[in-house]
Amino acid sequence: MPRVLFICSRNRLRSPTAEHVFSTVPGIETDSAGLAPDADCPLSADQIEWADIICVMEKRHRTQLAQRFKRHLSGKKVVCLDIPDNYQFMQPELVALLEKRVSGHLR
Secondary structure, eight states: OOEEEEEESSSSSHHHHHHHHHTTSTTOEEEEEESSTTOSSBOOHHHHHHOSEEEESSHHHHHHHHHHHGGGOTTOEEEEOOOOSOOOTTOHHHHHHHHHHHGGGOO
16 A cells, blocks of 8 residues: 655645545555645654655755655655645645646556
């Protein structure tokens, strides 16, 4: 069962939406976190170690992730979804974009 971790900046809009959307997919476990110091759920090394696939929303998130958690990323698949911070939680356009960009990585 793949474990998918979704990461954005503050864990308020994009990554919680992704966690919610994919939590209903059979055979997949999800979690989400943020990289900013004021994130609702700040990213931890334990979350990275738990994950099989890590989906970041922007290229800068991938860079920050590599800088802060490099030693925990060995063997992890890190995917950049290229989804800007222009959406609200569970906004239909965000959900559609997530479904389009994430689904191929879950096979």
